[in-house]
Amino acid sequence: MISAVKKRGLRPNNWIPHSVFTLLALSCVIPMLLVVMISVSDSKSIVERGYSLFPSLWSSAAYQFIFHSPKLILNSYGTTLFVTVVGTVVGLLLTAMIAYSLSRKEYKLAGAIGFLVFFSLLFNAGLIPSYIVFTKYYSLKDTYWILILPGLISAWNVILLRTFFFDLPQEVLESASMDGCSEMRIFWQIVLPMSKPALATIGLILMLNYWNEWFRSLIYIDTESKFMLQFLLYKILLNAELMMKDSQMGLSIGTTEFPSDSARMAIAVIAAGPMMFVFPFFQKYFVRGITSGAVKG
């Protein structure tokens, strides 16, 4: 593609795009960096210079505080990890299963089920009726179930993966079928291994959604230990004392005062961290997905 650009044989007038994108790139990176810098700033430095990219005094007190830390944060880290892993694995599996069956031409119910999937994209009951049904009739309030179950299947993911399955080489599947392979065996032993890039994409989307989830904690969860990390993070931003609340350890960090500003930001760093690790992989698949979709459309 780049060579195609070069083929245009033009002398690039490059300073405009480079300066625009340099500014934009900085506008994306610096705010994140600011959060990281505050997390390693000493309280004195923050009092003196406010939140700054260049703290005058460094300190790891915030991280020490978190790592011995209040049960609250460890609990919600555990909850988030659990919900994300279970949600991603199970969600990916169920999405692949329904998407595969919907991609098969011989499947008589594909039209009807496909319509249901599509309809769920277009119309939903809305927050209040759903809330009443989930809490009053299913009794899912304040359970781990409510954090996991509603996020497992998303119509977009099903449609995306189904499109991918359409493009699998049908001859391979047909010949396996002629050789007496059952559909189940074809799905598990041929389709799934052949679809690793697509499964990785959907898996990463699910992972991102679960890891960044906070809304269901806001409306369904009452017990603090079951809060998802992003939601706890929000509560802490509103009220830094929440971190201190059940910590027996305000004393054991060594500094006389509790590093509330830097500790808040340190939790943000820890909460965003894992996603920043998978982000480069994610981006690669994502870009490919967007690109092929756009070119097709």
Add this chain to the structure above:
Amino acid sequence: METNALSQTVPGVRKVSRKSTLRKNVDYTLLALPALVLMIVFNFVPLPGIILAFKNYNFVAGIFGSPWVGFKNFTFIFSTNDALLALKNTLVYNAAFIITGISGSVLLAILLNEVLSRKMLKAYQTAIFLPYFLSWTIVAYIVFALLDNSKGMVNFILHGLGFSTVEWYFNPQYWFWIHVILHFWKLMGYSTLLNYAYILSVDPAYYEAASIDGASRFQMAMKITLPALRPIILINFLLALGRIFNADFGQFFLVPLESPALHDVSSVLDTYVYSALRGGADLGMGAAAGLFQSFAGFVLVLAVNFFIRYRNGRESAMF
């Protein structure tokens, strides 16, 4: 393909394949079942609950036991200032998001196409895509680190430059622009890439011909790239139009940090429905606002799809 042709010509094989078709359909149903059950339980069972919008809800009696009130909830919410403000904000914000989002991402995609160094191209893409992966909670932290009244970086810079500082979280007049900028900032990576991918699919021969004719890069952008992007611009516009009654709850709920001073500039239909659920208003009215959102969105999406089909033909429509 050959094996398929064989099964149609040899009678014995066909019989086997009919039996196996049934077997296959059973297998497909088993594969689809768990996901289907989840969708029914979480998306379809709550659907009858929309009748709540026509009822005066009372928790003890439940959705079905509560008394009917007809369209009273609808007429009432759209005569209250709160709901009207939420409706107005939702529409105004979405209009601003559509205008800045589409024009900005088209402009950035055209500029990105001018970046020839592969390394820089990748670096820029990665950087501007970063905010897309951050949760709104983290964004709320970032905004706080920048705008906090006493310690925020922006105020320290303003102070250092000799300007007076601003109590951002107490001053609603700036927040329209803060929301517009944030929305653009978070989504620019995604939408720019979408347009950029589309530009890459333009036949390079057009550009070669134009350069032989002595066209400048600006002329090429205006006369080749922009017209080539027209279909995707139209589709993005219409898709956004279909979602014009919905706002990103995370942005409007989390980022203002529940500052009462910012309520009026951060109230959208989604936050209105949430506050109804939390006891700020009547549940029936909240459900009515939610149903209005769902239904108006549904009608708009159908209309938009019809329009795309009419203008651009079947393939480019969503369904």
